């Protein structure tokens with residue numbers, strides 16, 4: 466048993482914000498009660514003193530790349546989940562663009578087998594099409610039976626509207642969402658950043674915001690047609706969010722996520738340093754404002770990191786030759802506090818929702834701090850100062866634009882299935 470005492474418990478599912486003790490018994494929550502009022506006998510339980518700290522349901526990351534199988538020099542399930550736990554995440558959804566692509570049940574089983582002893586739960590996402598090539602639909606039912614929680618051809622969109630319709634129909638019958646990397650590849654072809662004054666000044670090829678919004682519009686129309694559940698990955702543009710708002714106003718089951726880098730940085734921050742290269746690229750100031758408004762008012766459902774490790778040999782090259790993507794786990798909470806909470810743009814309770822019940826709902830799961838629920842907790846500070854040192858990360862990669870940044874507040878302990886998977890010293 467593990468007793469988490471004296472913490473300020475924030476649970477968006479039950480609208481709780483109060484001093485409570487949480488007793489964990491093995492991999493489930495045994496009881497939550499006012500301080501000192503647990504009915505169970507806690508003698509012999511290990512104790513964690515959470516005085517001055519927030520105790521939340523375990524953070525869930527809907528969008529991560531663990532690079533296994535196939536690119537183990539950039540990350541593995543073991544190193545990636547250790548980095549996730551350090552960032553406060555108790556569960557991560559790994560994208561299928563591995564080598565080979567995760568498009569069949571034997572790879573689902575391989576991932577889940579590797580994840581047995583991992584520092585966080587791993588919930589795999591299967592490919593929508595065979596090899597994510599956008600031609601034939603993948604073995605979605607077999608992957609679902611083996612344990613996938615969603616499908617996506619992430620890295621690129623589902624290639625055609627016809628195939629996207631078919632995937633939606635199929636996933637609708639299986640009860641899982643389709644996660645879309647929204648990008649019109651003809652508009653985005655050759656681009657390495659957002660099109661605008663900065664791309665012109667740097668002389669780098671840019672893609673317009675419409676490259677994303679056009680694809681979101683296509684898929685929203687397909688949800689009208691199919692009634693499926695659609696989740697827009699790493700939404701970055703105001704025009705795309707307007708499409709999501711429209712879909713929600715019509716009662717369509719369309720959700721979206723925003724990354725910490727998109728609510729923190731903008732295209733004007735881009736230099737020739739490849740740590741500022743990601744897809745979708747950093748957007749305009751106006752887009753960033755719209756994303757923060759959506760995070761505040763509920764148009765955005767979740768914060769997801771798009772943790773995308775690339776070993777230095779791949780990433781430390783000229784900007785236009787470098788692969789897209791940055792590390793995400795360990796700076797996510799610090800950036801959310803810095804950009805959203807400390808600025809007064811969103812309430813702490815809402816931020817917790819964006820990391821917990823929000824992503825859970827996208828997957829059709831319920832998460833709350835109550836007896837019988839999984840013993841996954843994220844314990845964090847809103848005041849402790851710390852500096853991110855990417856060299857100290859358990860990740861195999863180092864591609865973060867936030868190296869050396871000092872944060873006010875961050876993860877203090879991550880409890881996964883009743884065990885302390887990370888603890889700050």
Ligand SMILES: [Zn+2]
Nearest residue numbers: 619620646698
């Ligand atoms: Zn993507």
